[in-house]
């Protein structure tokens with residue numbers, strides 16, 4: 001069958017394996033789509049890198065996805081969105097790009113006590129994108145931000161629990177809860193993989209928000225408008241082509257563990 005726009009794959013981009021938390025939500029809503037994932041693992045974390053470096057790496061990653069024939073791209077990295085989304089859209093004015101951003105708006109709406117916490121990378125915390133979101137959607141709400149240094153590296157190594165991970169998570173979750181936050185925003189796509197620990201340490205009175213399902217709905221809506229949705233009655237796809245700048249075997253092993261046995265992860269180098 002000749003490739004058509006609607007049966008072309010969708011590209012997903014992150015600095016590393018964090019964006020797989022977004023991919024899970026995308027595939028749950030759009031099971032008949034095909035996926036190519038770019039993990040720029042050799043250069044992760046982006047959260048502490050200079051803006052120009054993150055912009056250049058993100059531009060390269062999206063360019064590779066486009067060259068692979070992807071009909072759309074999902075920026076599954078809040079840090080890239082916060083530092084670089086306007087640049088990326090300007091580079092590809094005729095390509096569908098959907099980008100994740102911290103769920104400040106729903107958090108502000110759902111907080112009963114008027115205090116929310118945003119867990120994110122240092123770059124996202126300092127980004128103009130997050131400042132804009134807070135100004136637009138969190139008027140009258142106290143927004144506490146925490147740059148969770150070291151969390152991304154833990155997820156990249158697959159260290160999702162254990163005493164050292166608990167201590168690293170507690171260092172940022174406890175001050176937010178003690179300051180009265182009753183909603184916590186997972187403002188980095190690596191953090192949903194720490195969600196069980198975050199929820200346990202935050203306690204049952206605190207709601208934890210992950211925007212990935214909203215990103216999936218937005219992608220579905222935009223694909224539909226452009227007539228690019230894959231046939232919904234087709235076979236479900238859970239094969240993943242994962243291209244990485246890191247060690248292919250190591251990154252694929254972590255990715256397979258994070259996604260679970262229902263996925264078949266196939267690795268290739270990112271050139």
Ligand code: DGL
Nearest residue numbers: 018045046047078079189
């Ligand atoms: N997972 C990314 C994010 O959502 C990037 C984290 C990083 O590389 O520091 O921000």
